[in-house]
Amino acid sequence: MYGRRATQLVKEFASAEKGQLTAFNSDQFEQVIAECSQHHLELQSLIRKMQEEGLDVQTTRNADHYGALIHHLSLVRNKRCLMAYMYNRAEIIRSLLWKIGPVLPLEIEEKLCHLEEEYFKKHSTALKSYMSKLELDLTVDMVPPKDPYIQVRVLDDIGEGIVLSDDKTANFARHSMHFLKRTDAEQFISRGLMEELTG
Amino acid sequence: MDSGSLPMDDYESLISTTDVELLKTAWRNEKAAPEILRYEIDLIQRIRGQIQLMEETVDEFSAGGTDPLTVSLYQMDLDRTQFLLRSYLRIRIQKIEKYMFHIAKTDELWNRLSKEEKTFARRKGISSFNNDLSQHLEESVLSKLPENYQSIQKQSVISEEDDMVPEPQLETFVVCRSKEYLTGIQLEDGPVDDRSKLFEMERGVLYFICYKSIKALVESGKIDLL
Known part of the structure; x- marks a missing residue:
């Protein structure tokens, strides 16, 4: 059936958990693209046939006209599905930039196709230049602050001599606990290097 | 001075017009x-100036050995304002990312962006977009x-309108509160017979209403969304 593969592609995206990416289905994707070219070929050959029969392509309403119309509509449908697939994936990819930051962990990066990786990088650059024009880092302060200071535990060796915003340095050895400014700690938390201790 | 005996209404309106409150709105x-x-644009500029001032105050206080509690209260206030500012800009940039094409092709929306936001969305000419998302879709x-x-x-080439551009859904419901008594609001939803009836809004009462019906009033600042 025409358009089925494209629908499957969109369904596959839609059935994934919200905000989560499934691996880029390049097989299916390429097949739909190929289907599009096939539709186009058949569309053209039907129109050619009508022209050879000396019919006016604009006004004739015969079997060939409706055949061509079906191919046209299938093509448009495929295009919409492909675009929806890419567009919605791109939206999740952008949200990753906010949630995780400009460096993606391997298990997520694997799910992107090559062009999506490019897009992620380009978008991250665009966002960075926007923020530098503003002279404001928008990636911190993701949740409303309750207290300017929070208690954190270091989960991984981050190293010594990290300069905090108050010009003091700290030694973030693994499993050590610190009382830090929220804005200082946030970048480490989002990278999974620290966790906030609550209660 | 009789500032201590201000009627409650005046006091409230005074509080609600500080820049931080305006930013919150x-x-x-x-x-x-x-x-x-x-x-x-003006509000954000003022807020940024105030943030800078507050930062300097906090720095001075902590250097001058002021009571740490006082410093941390100032700091907290500063953090809250910073959060509002960042969150405000973040929500905007995310909307721009999402409806990039729709915004870029609609002059009215395009002109709502700040200079930096425009650079971010990079519109070149009305009909040809050139930004990372369009490139990405183009190539893929x-x-x-x-x-x-x-x-x-x-x-396709035979479409007469731009029927490929994702647009925000304006027929969605929002919670809002009016700042003054409003009348003659045309409802855009509901049964057709009801639409000719005009809707009224009392000052300060919460309403749950279709965004499209009050769009113009939100833009003119008569209604606040919650």
Whole structure:
């Protein structure tokens, strides 16, 4: 059936958990693209046939006209599905930039196709230049602050001599606990290097 | 001075017109509105100035050995304002990312962006977009399709309108509160017979209403979204 593969592609995206990416289905994707070219070929050959029969392509309403119309509509449908697939994936990819930051962990990066990786990088650059024009880092302060200071535990060796915003340095050895400014700690938390201790 | 005996209303209106309160309102509106609103250029400029001032005060206090509790209260106030500002700009930029093409092709929306936001969305000419998202879609899908189907705005060459551009859903419901008594609001939803009836809004009462019906009033600042 025409358009089925494209629908499957969109369904596959839609059935994934919200905000989560499934691996880029390049097989299916390429097949739909190929289907599009096939539709186009058949569309053209039907129109050619009508022209050879000396019919006016604009006004004739015969079997060939409706055949061509079906191919046209299938093509448009495929295009919409492909675009929806890419567009919605791109939206999740952008949200990753906010949630995780400009460096993606391997298990997520694997799910992107090559062009999506490019897009992620380009978008991250665009966002960075926007923020530098503003002279404001928008990636911190993701949740409303309750207290300017929070208690954190270091989960991984981050190293010594990290300069905090108050010009003091700290030694973030693994499993050590610190009382830090929220804005200082946030970048480490989002990278999974620290966790906030609550209660 | 009789400032201590101000009637409650005056006091409230005085409090509600500080820049931080205005920012809070702008932030709430932006957060609740499905489409992008006008960039509050003057307000943001003032807020940024105030943040700088507050930062200097906090620095001075902590250097001058002021009571740590006082410093931390100032710091908390500063953090809250910073959060509002960042969140405001973040919500905007995310809306711009999402409806990039729709905003770029609609002059009215485009002019609501700040200078920096415009650079971010990079519009070159009205009809040809040039930004990372359009490039991405171009390379991954459009360039592989047959010639007549490569437009990013139209489904195919025979489409008369731009039927490929994702637009925000304006027929969504929002919670809002009016600042004054409003009358003559045309409802855009509900049964057709009801639409000719005009809707009234009392000052300060909460309403749950279709965004499209009050869009103009939100833009003119008569209604706040929550």
